[in-house]
Amino acid sequence: MADKIKDAKIIFVVGGPGSGKGTQCEKVVAKYGYTHLSSGDLLRAEVGSGSERGKQLQAIMQKGDLVPLDTVLDMIKDAMIAKADVSKGFLIDGYPREVKQGEEFEKKIGKPCLLLYVDAKGETMVKRLMKRGETSGRADDNEETIKKRLDLYYKATEPVIAFYEGRGIVRKVDSELPVDEVFSHVSKAIDAL
């Protein structure tokens, strides 16, 4: 089974919280038939299930911290295997959050062919998240946790981008633009694969 995903196209979608990763991924799914796997959504689903593991995860996420690496990776891998037969490719959204996570992913699953870097200014991300928080019901869309998530993003995740830049697979899109314009740049990056 794991062999099947090895040959699939894997795209890492990286950007700060509220940069627009989920928004763009949704459009890629509609246009290209990729499978969208958001590590955050997988984790929140586990929390929603009420399991013991979910309860531990909830405590970590509410603080804005990163959950243990193996937990996230196992969940992503299971979800990929479940979709391996029908998927044209995978959008791995919100992962890797740190360089080590990327290295583990490659060891256990496979290599990404593209890193889509969804870039927005810090103040834009805060504004969008505060707005999203009005309706999202997400425990981490509040001012205090947002600040912590942003700090962690700059510290842990920006090095991920530098790491893959060294490999020449990073495509940066300006997510300050309106959603459809951002998507036209995203499409160009995917069409070039």
Ligand SMILES: Nc1ncnc2c1ncn2[C@H]1C[C@H](O)[C@@H](COP(=O)(O)OP(=O)(O)O)O1
């Ligand atoms: N290019 C854009 N222009 C304006 N608003 C955008 C945007 N991209 C996303 N948004 C809005 C939609 C959401 O309410 C909020 C966060 O977007 P999201 O896709 O949920 O971000 P992420 O998944 O990166 O956390 O910002």
Ligand SMILES: [Mg+2]
């Ligand atoms: Mg998201």
